[in-house]
Amino acid sequence: MEGLKRSIGLLRRNDLHLSTLITDRHRQVAKWVREELCPEGTQHYFDVWHIGKSLGKALDTASKDRQCEQLQLWRPAIVNHLYWTAASTPDGNPGVMEAKWRSLVNHIQDIHDHDTPAFSSCAHAPLEGDQRDKEWLEPGSMAAVKLEGIITRTSLLKDVRQLSPQHQTYSLEAFHSLILHFAPKHTGFSYQGMYSRLLLAALHYNHNANRETARRSDGLERYSVRYPRFRKGAWVVVPIKEKASYGYATSLIEALRESYMDSPKALQEVSANLSACAPAPIAKSFEQIPKEEAVSLYLAQQSRYKKLN
Template sequence: MFSVGTQTEMCTQQTSTPLASPVQSDEESVVMEEPYDVSWMPEEEMTIDTSTEEPVPESHPDSNAPDKFIVCLSQLMSLFAICPTCCEDTQGKIVKQEGTFVKIQQVCAACGFQRFWQNQTMLHRNMPVCNLLLSGAIHFTGCMATQTFRILKLFGLQSISVDTFFRHQRLYTIPTIVHAWQNEQEGVIRDLNEMSGGLILYGDCRSDSPGRCAKYGTYSLIEDRINKVLDIQLVQSSEVPSSSWCELEGLKRSIRFLNEKRMHVSALITDRNRQVAKWVREELCPNGTSHFFDIWHIGKSLGKALDAAAKDRECEDLKLWRPAVINHLYWTAASTPNGDADVMEAKWKSIVNHIQDIHQHDSPVFPCCAHPPLEEEARNKEWLEPGSTVAVKLEGVAMRQALVKDIRQLSPQHQTFSLEAFHSLILHFAPKHTGFSFLGMYSRLLLAAMHFNHNGSREVARTSDGELCYGV
């Protein structure tokens, strides 16, 4: 990788007239008098400055501009094959190569011309600017360093080493990411303080590896009204009794951070983690926080239970009712915008009667089904026989005490789909098949959070007719 070259030193034979240049023939050369040139005196002997020390050029203010090209070595060295002063043949020599940096010395034996050329400017401590830019580009885009350097090696491109990348990461890119996230987080908090009402937060934990032996647990909070990541906590499993405790510890740290900022949580939507539910009930609910469960997580668990029950030979008809039961779960919450727990419980229990063609119920808050009379042509599946094996099996799944208790806390208006999308985005910056150090993982989580905040509220693309575009 080479950028626009810079000449760091040129030493020529000191004479009162310039030597012939490549654009001037001997016949067309012009004698130029320089009466104010006092660099040479007639009584002094002519000497050639052969000093190899060159001044360090100043850093270019726009080093990250798209002005870099890939140049083959043979083509680069051909630029130093002719002396620019006397047009004699010369030979360039690489005197220093450090990652993407290269310095070439050109010496003319005929006229004594000498110069040094380097392909990029230097930063403090004589660090080549493109070396640091390459490390930053790899880290900031979420690429894997070893894969990137393997590609560059296969391509035959001079690059920095993996050790240099990790040194740049430790000294430069990680502090830059943390500083940028602090500014981003302060901006989000400032926007929320200007809004009325308490926070409406989605919270969930993500493990860094599949299974129950995760090294890290990442707890994230997204504010519903602005759809931005408000806080993110990285918990190492060695800090808690086991990796399953990372979720509760991450939530505690996030709430502690919000309390320090004097921010009140009005509603918290999470999955059905029992540790989190107990802690929120004891610590946050007395302070006015409403705790709801996300419907998608409950529906996912319910679907697995129905699939397991449908494996029985006598319960194969349960497969036909599975989508309807899941839809009824969503309808139970969506049709109760005030979140009345008794009404949602009654609506959910009505599914047991409905599938048996019984549409009158014993509950005073929901005495009958809300749908109009169903004609034969409006139905696509048979009713279950009352008392049949499949009806009893479905009733056993739907009326489980733990499930009914969780349905009373269904979130009627807010769901955690944005949080799930954010967790999918983290896979780009920190895939689960790769292990990271604590700071390496933390920096990549912050990159994912800033990426999500920057793009999460963009307008949906529209067609030429003004209709919304959706990718399925």
């Protein structure tokens, strides 16, 4: 939360306006964005993955009931429908997304025409033969009733209306993971060191973010099959990307060498200015207590503890 506020403050100081913001559905963040940014014209969306994860947990819980075991078979399709709801609505129209999501209640009971003008019928062709691998839910059955309760939950419907239709947060999360490669948490760095490593991480990410899929000797693309823990045994196919390139490092070293050769003092001044901008340690922002007083209070506390024992 504090990081978001600082980032928005930085944008405002540089006269930059945030047109679109995509986050998880943290309620405190959503409230702050609604009150502080939305009046300025910022559009706030929720990342689909986070809502899909919560939805999957609700379905897992419901399917534990013996009368609702069918829901476990429908779980992947229901979560996929959530993704489709967002991806098939590129303009992010909240009414259309809600109508598409609500249509799942009918679809899963083999009803494909709906009484909502925004989405009057399912978009798929008739499902017959091999296209059907799950039994439809019986209208009025315990499984159908419980699923409808999950799908039409007020809080979920509000979140669906804010699903991000085109972009998600996974690229940012990948960048944060990359930062740990350049600045691992188990090592402390100075302000200059951390600043430099963050810049290097950004350069590396931007240079390698759009790598092509690697190819075999016969020209076919390479893929791997993985079993993520959160999929609980289900497999996923992942394209194997080409190896990362570090060409940016050579260009950076050459640029620094030329800058130093042309003006050594100018480069030293830049380093000095960066050091001068280093913020004070966090401990300095708190009120300091004299050491003698702190030790006295500590000894008094220890004395009381010994008497109790």
